[in-house]
Amino acid sequence: MNKKSGREKDEALRESFAEIKKAARELSGEKAEKLPEKAEKKSSEKTPEKKSGAKKSTAGKTAAKAEKEKSAEKAEKSAPKxxxxxxxxxxxxxxxxxxxxxxxxxxxxxxxxxxxxxYIVADQNAAYFVVDGVGSADYRVEL
Structure with a gap:
């Protein structure tokens, strides 16, 4: 009986990871690949929330965070100097x-x-600066 529940947990994890990958691909605009046959078969069956609910949400957050970081890196690389x-x-x-x-x-x-x-003040040919909210006429850099 322990082996069966272990197998069910493994299948539930595989299924949830496949769904997360699919969702991440869809968010990034890529075509989603087909889920493995076993996962597709299991997705039609109802799995208890207790087994995959918590792990799915944590893994989903991790995948979403990784996807967001990749998008930010890609935008940074493609942005002109x-x-x-x-x-x-x-x-x-x-x-x-x-x-x-x-x-x-x-x-x-x-x-x-x-x-x-x-603050650049063109008519005074100077740049004034404020340090931690405190300014002074002496806090000036000549342009």
Whole structure:
């Protein structure tokens, strides 16, 4: 009797994993492959929730999380690299340069700051920064 219940558990797990894989493929837009014959046969039979319910939901969350991570990685790889520059008063200002200089100045003001906000003020030819919500006229980087 123990062997039979062990076999039933194994079949229930196989079935639930096959369903999870199928759902993941459908979410990603791929065509779902056919389930193995045994799983198809068992899917028509009613399986008790007690045996496969908890394992199915945990495995489903894991599969969904893995699929979401793959999608994020794919989008990140396919996204173009962006370089942001500002042009005003006949000058070209590189965003990355301003960011580095402002972060360096902010680190001198408050080492280990959690948040730095940078504001570019074109008519003053400067970038002002706020460190952890505190700003000052002295918190300035010349452009």
């Amino acid at each position: 962006v370089k942001l520059c500002f042009e005003f008063f006949g000058r070209k200002i590189d965003e990355e340069d301003v960011r580095k200089r402002a972060l360096k100045a902010a680190a001198e003001v408050k080492p280990g700051a959690k948040r730095v906000e940078i």
